[in-house]
Amino acid sequence: MRAFVITGPGRSEVVEVDPPVAGPGEVVVDVERAGVCGTDMEFFSGDMAYLASGDAAYPVRIGHEWSGVVSAAGAGVDPSWVGKRVTGDTMLGCGRCARCRNGRQHLCADRYEIGIRNGWPGALAESLPVPAKALFELPDSVDPALGALVEPGGNALRAVRAAGPAPGKTVLVMGPGTIGLLAAMFARAHGAVVHLLGATAESLAFARGLGFTEAWTRTDLPSVPFDAIIDATNAYDLPAFAVNRVEPGGRVVCIGISGEPSLVDTRQAVLKDVTVAGILSASGGLGETIETYASGAVDPRPLIAETVGLAEAADVLVGKRHGSAPKIHIDPRF
Structure with missing residues (x-):
């Protein structure tokens, strides 16, 4: 089968590889859509932290936002999975440690991450092996494009x-990229009054086109009392900015990761009685994301700028795209 492989910083190729075989407890998924995100771009540039820590090494087969159809089931797997449309969790814990047993497999020290950690192959390929326990069935109302947006949606x-x-609470989302806009959509679906903070006129114009009229740069952000602030950027100084701007007793949620340490004055967090939370992965949010997409309460399809084939994946990873929407999808069948 064909697969996209990153062989080193700035180097990649589409190659013929052996198709996956469903091992015990596993299925094979024929991939229909795979999303490209900032983590994938960091693998291509060589900046991904796992490369330095030894949790990943070249060659890397990326792709952790995906949807497809189960084509084979291994030993111990219910054969009724075959033919079902699915997506799945990126985080694959060992299943034995205390974290896994307590439902926190995404924090397992020995976890695999599909297309990211410890060599588990990703979805920029015609087929993908996945543990059956990581699968989520997609209803008919969640098409392949929506299915590949479940993983980023679960994070958001x-x-x-x-x-x-x-309802009535005011939330500021910093960073109108894919995760930030998805967070804004979910917050709006919960009845919150949503503001967005961005850095470019183009990204803010796109956000306004999605109905987020309260979209600002840092220079014109109004003096609004924010009950919560979500940082979906990679700016090292914005977590401290969020602690400074959030209302006393409010919440600051960090889901973006800076390339350098982010400094927060904990004295300010204590004296304002602010809760600061970090979010890693979509684990625990995938099922509800699918239900929300299926109901139509959140429709993130306008976030997709275009869908291209494997041969164009390298261009996507260096930032080439058409349109102002933030997400690019790959159809490995092209």
Whole structure:
């Protein structure tokens, strides 16, 4: 089968590889859509932290936002999975440690991450092996494009949960990229009054086109009392900015990761009685994300700028795209 492989910083190729075989407890998924995100771009540039820590090494087969159809089931797997449309969790814990047993497999020290950690192959390929326990069935109302947006949506949903949105509460989302806009959509669906903070006129114009009229740069951000602030950027100084701007007793949720240490004055957090939370992965948010997409309460399809084939993946990873929407999808069948 064909697969996209990153062989080193700035180097990649589409190659023929052996198709996956479903091992015990596993299925094979024929991939219909795979999203490209900032983590994938960091693998291509060589800046991904796992490369330095030894949790990942070249060659890397990326792709952790995906949807597809189960084509084979291994020993111990219910054969009724075959033919079902699915997506799945990126985080694959060992299943034996205390974290896994307590439902926190995404924090397992020995975890695999599909297309990211410890060599588990990703979805920029025609087929993908996945543990059956990581699967989520997709209803007919969640098409392949929506299915490949479940993983980023689960991240955003967990950030919104941590922010504690409610009707009448005001939430500021910093960073109108894919995760930030998804968080804004989920917060709005919970009845919150949503503001967005961005850095470019183009990104803010796109956000306004999605109905987020309260979209600002840092220079014109109004003096609004924010009950919660979600940081979906990679700016090292914005977590401190969020602690400074959030209302006393409010919540600051960090889901973006800076390339350098972010400094927060904990004295200010204590004296304002602020809750600061970090969010890693979509684990625990995938099922509700699927339900929310299926109901139509959140429709993130306008976030997709275009869908291209494997041969164009390298261009996507260096930032080439058409349109102002933030997400690019790959159809590995092209």
